[in-house]
Amino acid sequence: MANETPTQTQAKAQETPQATHISKEDPKAVHPLGEPMIRLENVNKWYGDFHVLKNINLEVRKGEIVVVAGPSGSGKSTMIRCINRLEEYQEGSIKVKGIEVNNDVKNLKKVRANVAMVFQHFNLFPHLTILENLTLAPVWVYKKPKKEAIETAMHYLEKVNIAEQAHKYPNQLSGGQQQRVAIARALCKSPDIMLFDEPTSALDPEMIGEVLDVMVKLAEEGKTMITVTHEMGFARKVADRVIFMDAGQIVEENDPETFFHHPESERLQLFLKQILNH
Amino acid sequence: MAVYPPQPTKEPPISARGPIAWIRHNLLSSPYNIAFTILGLAILYWTVPPFIKWAVIDAHFAGDSKSACTGGGACWVFIKEKLDMFLFGFYPHDQLWRPKSVFAAVLALGAFAKFVPGLHRLKLTLIVLFPVFAYLMLHGGHFGLSLVETSKWGGLLLTLVIASVGIVLSFPIGILLALGRQSKLPIIKSLSVFYIEFVRGVPLITVLFMASVVLPLFFPEGVNFDKLARALIGITFFEAAYVAENIRSGFQAIPKGQYEAADALGLSYWQKMGLVILPQAIKVTIPNLVGTFISLFKDTSLVMIIGLFDLLAMVNVTANDRDWLGMDTEGYVFVAFIFWIFTFSMSMYSKRLEKRLDTNNK
Ligand SMILES: Nc1ncnc2c1ncn2[C@@H]1O[C@H](COP(=O)(O)OP(=O)(O)O)[C@@H](O)[C@H]1O
Ligand SMILES: [Mg+2]
Numbered sequence: 001m002a003n004e005t006p007t008q009t010q011a012k013a014q015e016t017p018q019a020t021h022i023s024k025e026d027p028k029a030v031h032p033l034g035e036p037m038i039r040l041e042n043v044n045k046w047y048g049d050f051h052v053l054k055n056i057n058l059e060v061r062k063g064e065i066v067v068v069a070g071p072s073g074s075g076k077s078t079m080i081r082c083i084n085r086l087e088e089y090q091e092g093s094i095k096v097k098g099i100e101v102n103n104d105v106k107n108l109k110k111v112r113a114n115v116a117m118v119f120q121h122f123n124l125f126p127h128l129t130i131l132e133n134l135t136l137a138p139v140w141v142y143k144k145p146k147k148e149a150i151e152t153a154m155h156y157l158e159k160v161n162i163a164e165q166a167h168k169y170p171n172q173l174s175g176g177q178q179q180r181v182a183i184a185r186a187l188c189k190s191p192d193i194m195l196f197d198e199p200t201s202a203l204d205p206e207m208i209g210e211v212l213d214v215m216v217k218l219a220e221e222g223k224t225m226i227t228v229t230h231e232m233g234f235a236r237k238v239a240d241r242v243i244f245m246d247a248g249q250i251v252e253e254n255d256p257e258t259f260f261h262h263p264e265s266e267r268l269q270l271f272l273k274q275i276l277n278h
Numbered sequence: 279m280a281v282y283p284p285q286p287t288k289e290p291p292i293s294a295r296g297p298i299a300w301i302r303h304n305l306l307s308s309p310y311n312i313a314f315t316i317l318g319l320a321i322l323y324w325t326v327p328p329f330i331k332w333a334v335i336d337a338h339f340a341g342d343s344k345s346a347c348t349g350g351g352a353c354w355v356f357i358k359e360k361l362d363m364f365l366f367g368f369y370p371h372d373q374l375w376r377p378k379s380v381f382a383a384v385l386a387l388g389a390f391a392k393f394v395p396g397l398h399r400l401k402l403t404l405i406v407l408f409p410v411f412a413y414l415m416l417h418g419g420h421f422g423l424s425l426v427e428t429s430k431w432g433g434l435l436l437t438l439v440i441a442s443v444g445i446v447l448s449f450p451i452g453i454l455l456a457l458g459r460q461s462k463l464p465i466i467k468s469l470s471v472f473y474i475e476f477v478r479g480v481p482l483i484t485v486l487f488m489a490s491v492v493l494p495l496f497f498p499e500g501v502n503f504d505k506l507a508r509a510l511i512g513i514t515f516f517e518a519a520y521v522a523e524n525i526r527s528g529f530q531a532i533p534k535g536q537y538e539a540a541d542a543l544g545l546s547y548w549q550k551m552g553l554v555i556l557p558q559a560i561k562v563t564i565p566n567l568v569g570t571f572i573s574l575f576k577d578t579s580l581v582m583i584i585g586l587f588d589l590l591a592m593v594n595v596t597a598n599d600r601d602w603l604g605m606d607t608e609g610y611v612f613v614a615f616i617f618w619i620f621t622f623s624m625s626m627y628s629k630r631l632e633k634r635l636d637t638n639n640k
Contacts, residue, residue: 086538112544123539127557127635136553137543189544 035062036095037193037224038083043092045078052078053089054249062192063222067235067256070245071271076228079245080195083226084115097192113142116186120198122178124170124185130157131166134185142189149188156184160214176207183214194218196227230275236260244268333611344602356605357612360596364612367432367587373424377435380412409446428506432587434616439506440578440588444513445571451514452521457551459526470522477519482577485516490584509581517574524566528559561635568628572621589613 038060045053052075060066068076081087082094085101085108094101096111125133134153138144144152157163160180162173170178179199186194196215200208212234219225219238229235235242235256242259244252244267252259252268263269292299305315336351339358347353357364366377387408391401416439419425431439458470477485489512494503532555540550560567579590587595593609596602 084542086541109544112542115542117539117542119535119539119542121533121535123533123535125536125539125554125558127561137545140549140553141544141546185543 036060037062037064037097038226039093039095040079040083041093041095043079043082043089043094045082045087045089045091052248053082054247056092056250058243058250060193060224060226062224064224064240065219065238066226067239067242068226068228068245069230069232069235069242069271069275070251074245075248076245077197080117080197080226080228083193083195084112084117086117113189114191115193115195116189116191117195117197118179118182118186118199120202122170122175122182122202124178124182126170129167129169130162130173130181133170133181134188137185138188152188153184156187157181159187159217160184161210174207175203176210179203179207179211180214183211183218187218193224193226196225196229198228198230200229200231232260232275244271246271344605352608352611353605354608356596356602356608360592360599360602363433363596364589364592364609364616365434367436367592368430369426369432369435370424370430373418373426376415376418376423376426380415383408383411409443428504429586431506433592434589436506436581436586437575437578437589440510440513440581441571441575443510444517444574444578447510447514448517448521448574451518453525453556455518455522456525456529459522460529474519474522477516478523482513482516482580483583485512486580486584488512505584506586509584509586513574513578513581517570520570520574521567524563524570525556525559527566528561528563529555531562532558561632564628564632564635568624572624575621575624576617589616 036059038058040056040058043053043056044051056079058066058079068080070076078087082089083096083101096114099107099110099114101107101111124130125136128136131150131153134156135146135149138149138152139146154163154166157166160183162177162180162184165173165177165181170181173181183199199215200211203211208231212231215225215227215234216238227234227239239256242254242256243250244259244263244265246267252263252265254264259268260272263272306312332350333352336349337354338347338349338351339354340346341355342359344353344356346355362371362374366374369377387404391405414420415423416431416435417426417428455470455474458466459474461467461470486509489508490505493508493511497503536554536558537550540554545553579588581588582591590613593606593613597604597606597609
């Protein structure tokens with residue numbers, strides 16, 4: 001299935017109640033597919049002369065779980081970092097809930113309020129306690145009363161099973177715990193979309209499970225997620241779609257079953273062989 | 279195949295612990311080390327006992343004039359008699375209660391801030407209001423206080439005024455310069471770089487001369503711009519360049535991921551810098567910052583060359599008194615001791631602060 005073919009997404013649309021929930025500003029939203037949360041159209045990006053993203057097209061709808069895989073350096077991080085504008089792109093268009101992701105400060109603010117990101121190296125703020133890490137953005141950016149922010153924070157810390165560590169500092173926690181805190185921090189602004197960039201790659205093997213469990217829980221609750229990961233077990237279990245990127249482009253896109261068992265392109269076949277047979 | 283039983287945990291052997299092991303390891307580990315240990319002991323032997331003999335055993339403490347000091351020891355009577363001048367310069371004698379109450383207020387405020395828990399807002403208000411209080415007290419001219427021109431301020435008082443104003447004002451300016459140097463806007467960036475590199479390439483004496491001679495040219499004729507204010511402006515802007523460089527080195531220790539996480543959470547530029555980056559950058563650079571402030575504290579003595587009488591300058595003034603000729607040595611030793619107390623406290627404080635802010639191993 002080529003990346004523009006919407007057959008699979010169409011099937012999903014019929015079972016999604018949001019299909020009728022259409023925003024008026026965005027004419028493209030008036031589409032039988034339902035409510036798109038993220039739409040990348042012909043996105044191109046260069047680092048100097050290096051063409052790092054080549055004509056990327058991708059649509060992700062509400063509640064959809066998309067897993068992105070591909071060899072190192074293929075542009076996976078760059079692609080998802082364009083969605084919350086940690087990176088700029090030079091051509092094409094990215095829309096988050098119909099809002100154009102561009103230089104406009106107001107748009108950027110709205111986009112970042114809707115999109116949260118979890119990083120490979122957690123990036124918790126080491127000078128703040130866990131609780132302060134979680135309440136920082138709600139209090140300062142989203143102007144929540146402190147009490148409410150703390151309640152929300154504790155709620156999410158409980159959700160990731162780490163509430164008892166609320167008053168410790170990040171460096172006192174294990175990697176797995178830190179990543180769970182990072183997920184809770186991302187959830188605190190109630191984002192519609194979660195981006196994960198290899199959230200388990202920096203973890204010791206025995207801690208990967210606890211982080212994946214949290215992510216599975218989120219997926220089952222219907223969060224919209226784009227996850228760059230090589231955890232194929234996770235992809236099989238929760239992904240609606242798996243995307244394979246190589247050399248800056250989307251090479252293949254399929255449901256997990258087809259993706260893993262009947263890969264079409266040679267490059268994906270080779271990649272799967274490499275990651276599954278070692 | 280085999281299975282091994284768990285091993286017990288043991289103490290290290292005696293030869294690796296205790297004072298003897300420490301001495302052997304640190305003082306006598308090699309022939310060179312032994313030679314340096316002996317040399318060090320010899321230097322201590324030749325310098326410390328004679329100094330103690332001069333400063334304590336043979337010294338004179340009682341009396342009120344030079345005639346009380348006979349023989350070879352130090353004449354601390356001189357310091358005792360001239361203490362007011364060392365502390366306050368030419369501040370009028372009958373008004374000395376004013377600087378004294380400012381000093382007392384500093385101590386009271388410090389004790390209040392340290393020992394009374396909570397009340398952060400009140401503490402902050404008091405700290406912010408303190409400079410106003412100190413200025414009104416010292417300068418006078420209002421509220422029935424007689425006017426005391428800044429040219430009369432001197433000694434430790436002047437040194438502390440210059441050092442604290444310099445430190446407090448150069449800090450925010452230095453932060454802005456450091457942010458400017460990091461800026462993506464080319465104009466702001468190049469202005470900051472130019473300023474920092476220019477100032478760091480110029481000795482403080484030059485800056486003081488410029489502040490003293492050049493600065494008045496920018497003011498309309500007839501405006502007599504206070505000499506102390508000129509020195510303060512010069513020192514503040516001089517110091518800001520060094521503070522900026524310290525803070526920049528702190529920025530470089532912050533991983534890129536911290537900026538990205540702050541951006542991803544939606545923090546604005548100022549929120550990101552103020553809440554995430556600066557606190558960490560300042561923390562890692564505290565030792566450097568304190569070093570910078572310590573040298574500023576000592577450099578305040580250079581104001582002597584534009585005609586201000588700081589603590590060091592008072593040695594010349596007092597030892598030129600006809601009744602106390604030849605007391606320079608006592609004066610310099612005393613002043614060195616005062617400088618040392620302040621700089622040493624600053625460095626101890628920075629150690630404590632570093633420990634307290636260290637969230638890595640709490
Ligand atoms: N800031 C940058 N400047 C120049 N090249 C970059 C930069 N960031 C990434 N790249 C290059 O872009 C390519 C894609 O990087 P990335 O998106 O991180 O790949 P992936 O996440 O798939 O491993 C790599 O070849 C990388 O070297
Ligand atoms: Mg990557």
